[in-house]
Amino acid sequence: MTLRRLSWLGLIPSLCLHAPLEAQAQAQPPAGSTPTVSQDARSISGLNAAQLFDLADQARVAGRLEDAETIYRALARDPDLKVRSEARFRLGMMLDEQGRQTDAALAFRSILDEEPGATRVRLELARVLAAMGDESRARQQLRQAQANGLPPDVQQVVDRFAAALRSNRRFGGNFELAMAPDSNINRATDAKELDTVIAPLTLDEDAREQSGIGLRLSGQVYARVGLGQGLTLVPRLSGDGTFYRASQFNDLSGSALLGLEWQRGRSRLMPSAGVTWRTYGGKAYARTETADLRWTQRIGRRAQSDVGFSYGQSHYNRNALQDGALYNLSAGIERALSARSGVGIQLSGTRQTARDPGYATASGGATLLGWRDMGRTTLFANATVRRLEADARLALFPERRKEWFLRGSVGATFRQIEVAGFSPVVRLAYERNISTVGIYDYRRTTMDLGITRAF
Template identity: 30%
Template sequence: MMRAAGALALAAAVSAPGAQAQTLLDRCVAQTCKARLTPDQLLGEVQALIAAKRFDEARPMLAALQQLPDRRFETRYLTGMLAAETGDHATAIAQYQAILADDPGQTRVRLELGKAMLLSGRPQSADRQFAIAQQDADLPPDVARTIRTVRDVIRSQRAWSFDFSAGIAPDTNINNATSADQITVDFGGIPIPLELDDAARARSGTGLTATASAGLRLPIAKATTMLVDLDATGTNYDGADYDDYQLQAAAGPEVRLSPKSSVSVQAVGAQRWFGGDVVSRQFGTRIGMQHGIGTRGRLGIQLDVRRTDALFDDGYDGTQAGLFATYERAVAPTLVASAGLFGRRDWLDQPAYSSKEGGFTLGLGGAMPLGINFGLSGTVSRAIYDAPIALFSPKPRKDWRYVARATFGNSKIRVLGFSPQIGWTYTRAESSIGFFDATRSRFTFQLARYF
């Protein structure tokens, strides 16, 4: 019922008023009727027949329209409209997605795609499309209000999401080792240079990688929803020495304070395996706040506090706390820019491992013509440790850290619903202690699908 009501509301909001035009068939009174139509006239005939729900009569004219290469957009759109009107939502979705792959700025098409997804039982996917369409500053006020109402209804209902990707990952530093060939140790105030053997240096390799993310929203009271999130990622290399797997689960309520603001509190648990062994477990709390600013901006603040049990070294046991603030703004209907600040504090059992870190991040992402979607981001941070490591220096360690990420995908290419995606992550640590200098470059070539 919710799906049908929401779709009908959207249909009413985006449809133009006015009487239906008389078609050529209505004007044809002879038993045999012939006419020579221009492309624009043929297009008008198909539109009028679909509006009048005379689908059988529209199909042969739509087939004729498909023979005109310069009318590809109109043909796809009307094919999608005809399919949607006859209940073939899968075909409608495919046609609308093909249009948006070439021109992601077609807001009307995106609304029709969201409506078709809603009617086909995919509310989370529909909500993504409505969220993008909502960024269009040229939306008529009544359409914008209807989108907000439909999105509120979607969020108030039981909904789930699931994203999955898998592929290969060439990596220049699978053991996350130092980039130095030699180090200097402090022996009674005397610096002694030492050569590192091959086992202590960075090792490259290519692994099989996969990520999965699932979410569930369960309404439990008015304006209150239970959030359940599960994230898993892993990379398998030849042999088990550097296999890396991580699993995280979070659950807790989200309360909507207003149409634009919400607060959530979740219990969080995480575990990591490396080299075939469990290396750490974490338990804690995550508190988040989101607030919409105007029609295009959103501010998010998150506090994450966890207790870490490090099974590989008791010195890394302790408490970690991080505060993150991010502002996102749609600079175009399909392009989002973001900026964030963060601070983190580690209180660990070994003071030399305890640290404080602060930094900022910038990002840009969205969809482009030809089906290309992308994401670019960069992070710079400064970390200062509480106490020195006597083996290396009488002074506490200080690091500069740099991270750059880029992802590119193509939604026009689909294999069983999966699309190709290429990612690159570069990390660089410049430390006051040479042993902790490290450089890592990791590529991923994946097939991804968002359910």
């Protein structure tokens, strides 16, 4: 089923944004009016909103798209909410027809900031996001659209839309850039000495807690190759790095994965395999050959579950005693509470083997998350608790490693500021690792000041 136009899905009139205004826009100028319009349609006077909509629509049909865009953008600043929402909606639809999907997504997002219950707009945004390759956010928009309940006939249309939704973009990617002040860039203890089975161990400065301001870059690129009905081949490259003036603390990781996506009804299976690597201080730190299987399932109309299992074989360049297998199992669910908000929970367990049982660990934990749109600002928060235990004690330390890891973060995206489709995002996080082995015991406070997609 094609998703190029929601109207092709048979959307009923109740999904129109502002039907009365659309009817007004088709009206002719009243008798006796004397509007004046310059040749390039940039100077207009003597026209009401409905007449301006009619003029813009005529320009669009005639192929004068720049003139139509000028009028729509002027109407998008109208003090009347219905007028500016209608203008943004028509502008978004026209921009999408031109292939300007980022601009179209921004137009639809600006409507939802003021009218979160505008179902038709949210569905169009979902369609555009899927066309851009951002299927995860597209499906989140669908869950939000259904959070407040829909009439049965409309719900049937949206169900068909959700079942047909998938990204057909051949190539894509995303990235995020941030300045990252950090109170503990090396996740190290602040202790000067550690107790060992031999004698107190004095730590040098580089082995202790270090603060700094880094530049954080993360992103990925991918391709999609259709193999058949509901089956897609997806090669993917991704990377994440934080860079400091003191280059010995630079932390860079990346992965190259080859995966498949198979979708049937409400379910998607996504197996993948490849290699991940990490460098620290400009030197190779670890490499892992990995295989992964992920399963997502729509639950009802406003929730989605996500279950994943991965296996890897890790090789540590600096300490071969850490080499071993890595197993991870995770399960989570995300639910839209309303058109403005949502929550989620994720449970996970990890088992890491090693040549030295002191480095072999088992851990498990839970993460709670939530978000809420407040006008043109999106607030989000999450909290994590995790327990870890080692198989045996390390030879140098008197106790077996046992830890509680606690982390909380809050942040916001500010769409009031938008440049080239990106808006500022701020995150503040605090983490505490409480360990029986002093070298692993630390506190850390971080702040990210960056940019992310505005929609």
